[in-house]
Amino acid sequence: MKKLLSKIALIFVTGSIIYSCSSVKKVPEGTQLLTKNTLLVNEKTIKDERIESLLSQKPNSKLPLIGFPLRLSMYNMAKDKPDSLYYAWLERKPNRRENLAKFLSNKQVDRLSESFVVSGFSNFLKRTGEAPVIIDDKRIQSSRNRLKAYYTFNLGYFDVQVNTKRDTVGKKKGSVTYEIITGTPSVYDTISHSIESSALEPLYKAIEPQSLIKKGNRFNAEELSNERARITNHFRNNGVYHFQVNHVKYDIDTLNNDHRVNVNVNIENRYIKDGDTLSKTPFRIYTINEVNIFTVNASKKDINRIQDSVSYRDYQIYSDGKLNYKPKALTNAVFIQKGDLFSDKNRTLTTRSLGNLTVFNAPNIEYTEDPDDENGLITNIYLVPRKKFSWTPSIDFTHSNIQDFGITGSMSVAWRNVFKGAEILQFGARGNIGSSRDMANPNNVFFNIAEYGGDIRLTFPRIVFPLDTRRIIKKEMLPTTQMSFGLTNQRNIGLDKENFTGVIAYNWQPRSDLTTRFDLANVQFVRNLNVGNYFNVYGSSYSTLNDLAQIYNIDPLNVDSNSNLTFDGAVNFIDQVVAGQPGGLTPEDREYQIIRSIGERRKRLIENNLIIASSYSFTKNTRVGFTDNNFYILRAKIETAGNVASLIAKQVDAPLSENGNETLLGVEYAQYVKPEADFIKHWDFGKKNVLAIRTFAGIAIPYGNANSIPFSRSYFGGGANDNRGWQAYSLGPGRSGAINDFNEANLKLAFSAEYRFNFFGQLNGALFADAGNIWNVFDNVDDPDYTFNGMKSLQDIALGTGIGFRYDFNFFVFRIDLGYKTYNPAKEMSERWFRDINLSRTVLNFGINYPF
Incomplete structure (x- = not known):
């Protein structure tokens, strides 16, 4: 050192x-x-x-x-x-x-x-x-x-x-x-107003008590600007169609010498141009007299070819061909109503809501003064439909630790307005063929592994539920319902799996900075087709077991001619050790515990999984615009699984498994509760210098019908978006040293900090520190090296530090991070700090966009 x-x-x-x-x-x-x-x-x-x-x-x-x-x-x-x-x-x-x-x-x-x-x-x-x-x-x-x-x-x-x-x-x-x-600051003294248009006087007085300009406050130009915007927003949301922010002026008197400022809010009549002359005219409050909706194929010029029209709830809907939309589907997305005062807020809501349908291009909303009513407006909304069908193919060539070479192809077809209510039906299909020298290949073919699957998703621009939810989830919240179903099949990959998924989910936005999702049902059924390939996939477990078998195995049927365990023999060896047969191992021996742990993990990972879950999550994001780097994001989620499955199993009187647990469709269903929270904060120091932090905490607690968490719902540590001093799945649990091939657990704590800066041009850099780990808790693992045992387990939090390089392509950021194990809890206490900071031990991570 x-x-x-x-x-x-x-x-x-x-x-x-x-x-x-x-x-x-x-x-x-x-x-x-x-x-x-x-x-x-x-x-x-x-x-x-x-x-x-x-x-x-x-x-x-x-x-x-x-x-x-x-x-x-x-x-x-x-x-x-x-x-x-x-x-x-x-x-x-x-x-x-x-x-x-x-x-x-x-x-x-x-x-x-x-x-x-x-x-x-x-x-x-x-x-x-x-x-x-x-x-x-x-x-x-x-x-x-x-x-x-x-x-x-x-x-x-x-x-x-x-x-x-x-x-x-x-x-x-x-x-x-x-x-x-600076000298002595000036403060507001007398605050008055003068308004030439009599129609605006009551509107102004209604909001005058909430004025940002208050007597005794220090003079502040930004405060004056904000007050100008506040007045303008109030007027334009209450019928004053022609009002603009520059119509609010201030007469400021600073001639006295006692540092007091008199302010007069001056709102004059608007100027209109008549030929070469300008004349003043009072502001008027406008009411919406008509709302016309045009669905046209190219632009508003096509309204001369209108062929179909319908009246629905004070709306006139026109089409240049046969009307292909249910009137209710269009009017539900419109917040501008006949008889209401003109409102910028309603126009913005309408634009967002129509855009949320995703079946039209950006809507165009225009207002014209009603020639028959000097205080009336006619609203024309022009909607240009997107193509009814769209087809998106893709192909990719891949290389991974599973396949030496692979070709992946996918395609999706979108059918818009499928039921004439702005619904979207999407079909997707994907497939992969690859070559792997590690997989069985008796016929010596080049492409010896394959995966294929398909899914279907239906999106409704409203809540689809037996009960009326409109009082709770209003249409201003832009609600949607998604129903999706998918099936994938793997051959010669891992344990080979069939995976069925089904989701019914609801999304809505209570506020512009808050989004909410409720999964009514999230079903996943995983069936392992090749469990005999387990020790070929999880090679580290096999190596550990084989080393111990050289010492304690006494059954020659478990090994091959080289005295190495066969895959079937490895299973037999585990059973024999647990039964107390070879080598005199007892449950108190460390080797016995390792062998039993490998056996229990194998049983858990080869089990078929049935997960029937529901979840509620929300995300609060204070970011305003892409360039905003002073914001925070808070995500929280709670998921429960197994309760519905338990009710169904009891109703159908499903048989118990050999472990004494309840089953459904012949499979032990998972049962757990899983709360988690994620907090991200950014501080902008200017000149492209940003400090970003992230804190995550999550736990999945099994209960009832389960004593462990399914692999797909557990946590892992390491990787490009986690602790970058470790590769994905290579950290933890606890201080165990990541002895398994894919290490996971049901408790995770993580904290990351990253200081971002600019080198030059589009090349940016970052200095980062990632801390965290995963542990087992409240499940069937009791080894203290793996489990969380109170505050003393916090000393097992790993720390990875390093430097990163990012190149900004504007539409995405390519990222390279060089991570180092600064504090490694897998080592002895005296060797945990700085022993792995060496160029030869650099952990290289590649990613797209920032990690948080």
Whole structure:
């Protein structure tokens, strides 16, 4: 460890010396490189991105933590006028051009000056790098003026003073200090209003008590802007069709000297243009007189070819052909109603709701003034249907630890508006053929493994349920119902499986930042077809068992000619040890416990599974827009399984299994409760610097008919989206050391932190730390190395750290993470820290988009 620290210190010192000499390489004589801006507000140093953004000059960007100006260094590495240097090199020896021309033409010799070798690399360094930021007095003055304007007009410090000072901090280097003396802030005093349109007066008075501008509060331009938006939203949601945010103006009186500001909210009549003249006219409150819905094939111009129409609940529905939609399906998605006041909110809800149907392109909603009623509006909604049928094929070539080469093909067919209620019926089929040297291949064919399957999904844009749920789940929540059924079949893959799934689920959005899902029924039936292949798939379990058999096996029928256990012999060996036959092993012996554990795990994994579950989950996401990096996401879910199956089993008087458990369809059904929560938080520090954290906790508790959790519902640790110091399924449980091929358990705790930053251009980096583990608890595992035993088990939390690289392609992010086992609970206490931080032990993870 001391040698490592010495090397790090040497590298740091050497790098610092090189950097100090090279950073000013291209700074002209008599000028200074800007190294730092300091903001002093009333003699206190502040760091505020919003204030710093006002400065006209900022130092060259640096890598976080180490503070190295990578892009400046890249720029300094570029050669100035590399083409001129090339020609100077050509002329340095009289015969150099002639010698080159013997292999290349004179034209090609000249074109070499534009090649990547000569000029391209330097041009790349200049484009990607950053030119040195030279301190400019004019820009300092510009920054000073911006700061003064901000503190004056945005924060109400009308007698603010801003002073600047330049300091030399090294050869050709300097810093700038901005000293801001705010003085006394101004506060609101008298707040009044003047409204020319009499129709707006009662609307304004209704919301005046909730005004953001209150007497005694400090003057704040952002607050004034928010109040302007609040007034505008209220007016436009209460019938004032022509009102815009720029119709709210403020008359601000700051002439007195006691730092008090009088504000008058001034709403004048709107201006309309009549020819070349402008005239004022009062605002009016508009009511919706008509709502027309047009389903047209291309654009609103097709309304001249209307062939079908129908009236339904005060709506007029038109079509340029036969109307293919039930009127109720269209009007249920429309929140604009005849007789209501004009409302922006209703228009937005209508747009979202019609888009949620996914059978139309983006809707177009237009309002026109009713020629027969000066206070009336006619609403025209134009809907362009998407294609009724769509077909999406795909093909992919794969390689994995299961198959050396594989070809995967899939196709899906969507049938929109299948029952004329905007429903969508989707059929999917997929198949895979592959080649594997590890699988049985008696006929010596190249493609010796296969998987195929299909599914069907039906989506309704409403809640489909025997009881009326509209009072609880309103149509404003954009509810949908999904019913899906699928079947897959595997051959020569693992234990070979048949997997049937069926889901009935409901989704709705109580708020724009909150989504909810309720799975009424989530059924999964898994049937293993080749359980004799178990020890071929789970090779680590077989190796452990075979090693022990060399010591304790006394039955020659269990082994082959090389004294290795056969697969059938491995099963017999387990049974014999548990029965107390070979080697004198007793339940107190560690080897006995290992062999019994392998046997119990085998029985659990070869069992057919029947899971009939229900679940409720919600997700709160405060993110506003793709560029928002100050947000949090909270997900919570609770799932229960086995209760419905238990009722059915009792009603049909299903027989008990050989273990004494209840069965359904001849299979022991799973029974458990599984709560889990996931929290993600992002902080944006500006300049593409983001800190992101994630916390996860989940537990699946078996009860009733089960003493363990099905493999598909258990937790695992490691992988590109979990603890990146370990590969997927290779962490835990507990301090056991991941001795199985696929390690899983029913309790999981995880915490991750990642600091993201920009190298240059679209290339970003990240420093990360992932902590967590999985354990067994409340199930049939009692080995203390595997189980969670209170607070002392927290010392088994693994820590993985590392660095990541991300390239942003705009529509997705490609990610590479290099993880290291910083704290490994599988080792002895004295060897857990830092023993695996070595380039040869790097865990490489690839991923698409960010891990959280």
